Amino acid sequence: MSQSMHSRFQDPAKPCRYYMGPAIGHLASTIEMAKLLVNRDDRLSITILIMTLPFDTKLGAYAEALAASPMAKRIKFIKLPQDNTDHGEANPAKFFNLAIEAQKSHVKEAVKNLVQSNSNPSSSKLAGFVIDMFCTTMIDVANEFGVPTYMFFTSGAGFLGLVLHLQTLYEEHNVDTTELKDSDTELRIPYFVNSVPAKVLPLMFLVKEAAPITRNYLRRYKEVKGIIVNTFMELESHAIHSFSDDTPTVYPVGPLLNLKGNSQVGSGGTQQGQDIIKWLEEQPSSSVVFLCFGSMGSFSGDQVKEIAFALEKSEVHFLWSLRKPPPKNKMAIASDYSNLEEVLPEGFLDRTAEIGRVIGWAPQVDILAHTAIAAFVSHCGWNSTLESLYFGVPLATWPIYAEQHINAFELVKELGLAVEITMDYRKDFLKESEMLVSSEQIVRGIKCVMEQDSEIRKKMKEMSENSRKVLTEGGSSYCFLGRLIDDVMHNIP
Structure with missing residues (x-):
């Protein structure tokens, strides 16, 4: 389940860059990164190579919608062939690792075709x-083309520092985080x-089946030319x-x-979103x-039920995005309930009808931007x-998986x-x-x-x-982006 960026050779002296990575959450910020780069420097051109896993059907539909969007005039999207290899009973970490490895030949072929298509x-x-x-x-594919590799780290600088530190502890001091x-x-x-409690470390460092796989890709972090992080100096x-x-x-x-928000592909999200915003308009600021x-x-x-009891007891106005778990023993994205009752x-729905609303999918950006939202x-x-x-x-923090626990720790304690x-x-996949x-x-x-x-x-x-x-002229992120572009241009083979 991966995404990536790459670029068509359109204008003179236009260098091209490539992105690869998992899930819609990563793809969304990757697209924003691409837009930032091409809008900042017209010498740059980008193509995004998008990889999908069998269970992530929404990412495939999202990729197809992107390819047909007006954005594709400046940023090209290529959906790579899906890896349908049967990896047997591989655990989720190993399955994901094998799926990414299987995409190397597709990435190499896509880049080769793009290079050859340049007139x-x-x-x-x-x-x-x-x-x-x-x-x-x-990195192996980039090396075959003789070009440098940069990494886009879609989490924060604190988490990046954590994973680098834990990798160093393992390699230099034989510290086994499991x-x-x-x-x-x-x-x-x-x-x-x-001090960081072990209980907020990501499971990929604590579970014996996942830790060796995690270390395998982390050991190569220091091979990249630079690490682009979705954060800003004033925050971290x-x-x-x-x-x-x-x-x-x-x-x-x-x-x-993406401050315009994302309607869910094929979900009727637009009308649903309008109904939610209309309800928020009726609530006090x-x-x-x-x-x-x-x-x-x-x-x-x-x-x-515990969440529902809490909302009743708190007597606050609420908007609750409640999603249905996938079937047991199946890796899948959460879905909407057909019957909330x-x-x-x-x-519960009758007793809270005056102050609350339970929904499925949520237009999160539009909701957070609304003046009715307090927390x-x-x-x-x-x-x-x-x-x-x-x-x-x-x-208010309620982390569930991945690096969310260290994010919560940083937000609360740091x-x-x-x-x-x-x-x-924690919830296992x-x-x-x-x-x-x-x-x-x-x-x-x-x-x-909720305290005002x-x-x-x-x-x-x-x-x-x-x-x-920070992203306006003179801001910290604006300046770092300029340094990145300078480094890219200086290191073109």
Whole structure:
């Protein structure tokens, strides 16, 4: 499930760059990165190579829609052949790794065809590859073409520092992070001011089946020419200043956001979104808590009921994006319920009809931008985090998988931009988590994040203002983007 960028040779002296990486969440910020580059420097041209996994049908449909969009006039999209290899009973981490590896021949063929299709090679050159954070195996393909590789790291600088540090601990000190699973150990990591609890480390470092695969692609991070990070100096200054000289140059060029939002392909999302915004228009200003947990954020029936009980007890206005889990033992994106009453407590919808609304898919950007929204109960995915920061909406943390736990830790403990509902809730891709967050715990978090005069709300307002300035001329991300382009142009083979 991967995406990528690459570019058609259109104008004289137009270098071309390539992107590869997983899932719609990564693809969305990758597209914003491409738009930023071509709008900043007309010498650059980009093509995005999009890889899909069998279970990620929405990404394939999204890719086809992009290829037909007006954007394709400046940024070309190529959907690579899907890998249908039967990898047997491979665990999710191994399956994903094998699927990416199987795409190398397709990537090589696509780039070769694009290079050969250029009618005037002397006026346009292949400048390099930009790969997704999970696709370091594509460095081999870039090397075959004799061009440098850059990485686009779609998470924050704190998480980048964490993974580099844990890899160094393993390689130089033989520290096996899988021994920290279920441990109360706290780690001193130079990219964070506070000690980091082992319980917020991503499972890919804690599970024995996943850790060797994770280390395999992390070991190649230092081979890239530079790392482009979707963050900004004013947000993660400590982490950014902590990168050492032996780390590839880090370029914080964010926040990279699609502020126009994304309607869900083939879902009827446009009409649904209009209905949601109409409901928000009827709510008092800064009165609604929004609950949304990402494309894979679903819960067991018992946990859904605890959330419902908490919303009733808190008596706040709410908008809740509730998604249906995929079938057990199946890797898939969450879907909408056909009948919400089958999972909610009896009578809940009637009792809360005056103050709340339960929905499926949510037009998140449009919702967060609305003046009725006062707080966001979030899984702390990095895109969602940056969107919340941009619109100045305080967060209540409920991470579920991937790097979301370290994001939550950073938001609460390092930056003071969020309150904690939980930081150690985890859900396996193939089975339900046994942990249950109580309604009392949820109520405490909601009431805290809804406080109108809190220090968190003041800090969030200041960070929102910063996030809107950094990409304008003279801003920190604007300057780093210029340095990146200079480096690309200087290193064209």
